[in-house]
Amino acid sequence: MNGLMGALRNRLGPCALGVLLLLTACTGEADQPGGGGQEDGGGAVLEASKLVAPLAGGYEVKPNGSRVPPTEADLPVPLNTVEANWYRSAGVYVIAFGGLDLAEAGPLCPGTSVQAGAGFEHVTNSPTEEGACEGAENLAGPEAGVRSCGALLLYITEIPENTEGDLFASLEVYQEDGTIIGVTGVVEADMSAAPEIDPEADAYTLPKDLVPGATEVTC
Numbered sequence: 001m002n003g004l005m006g007a008l009r010n011r012l013g014p015c016a017l018g019v020l021l022l023l024t025a026c027t028g029e030a031d032q033p034g035g036g037g038q039e040d041g042g043g044a045v046l047e048a049s050k051l052v053a054p055l056a057g058g059y060e061v062k063p064n065g066s067r068v069p070p071t072e073a074d075l076p077v078p079l080n081t082v083e084a085n086w087y088r089s090a091g092v093y094v095i096a097f098g099g100l101d102l103a104e105a106g107p108l109c110p111g112t113s114v115q116a117g118a119g120f121e122h123v124t125n126s127p128t129e130e131g132a133c134e135g136a137e138n139l140a141g142p143e144a145g146v147r148s149c150g151a152l153l154l155y156i157t158e159i160p161e162n163t164e165g166d167l168f169a170s171l172e173v174y175q176e177d178g179t180i181i182g183v184t185g186v187v188e189a190d191m192s193a194a195p196e197i198d199p200e201a202d203a204y205t206l207p208k209d210l211v212p213g214a215t216e217v218t219c
Helices: 009-015
Strands: 052-054 057-061 083-089 092-098 109-116 119-125 145-149 152-160 166-174 180-188 203-205 216-218
Touching: 083 166, 083 180, 092 109, 092 166, 109 152, 119 152
Parallel strands: none
Antiparallel strands: 052 083, 052 180, 057 180, 083 092, 092 152, 109 119, 109 166, 145 152, 166 180, 203 216
């Protein structure tokens, strides 16, 4: 259960997930190798990732740290409808959330972490809108976190690409009373299966089904 792992690492123990991209806007940088290369028009062709984890686990954590089964209606998104597609850029992992409709889901607090051995490392959260991560610890630094490009939501993690362990991604909702409800997915780290991406591109040509009904997005 990503996103929990700052404030909730001690409460949830090894079953918890660490928490997800940058604040808005793409700027259109120079060419990147692999699947993130710029085209003449300024866009980038995004190669399909082989490192993919469906967000298949749901959780609800009360303010006192206790966990209860969440109701399906309370989850940020239905289970198994969103996938964390893992990429790499500038030495860290980057996530593209496939199948996510932010207009339908509303404000979210994505997060990421890696579990190496018994603990979680490189835990970050980042809001898709101001206030969505109210109460979360370990907010992403200025070079990491949520970045949206049209309907595509990216998350630049602080997880080194050569790390070993299990990669966690989550989408969470922080309620006013301190309750955290989220969905999470996990996959074993494998940088060879994660293509390069340019998270600063001003447009992307997308793999099929990454964004429902779209093969191109503009930032």
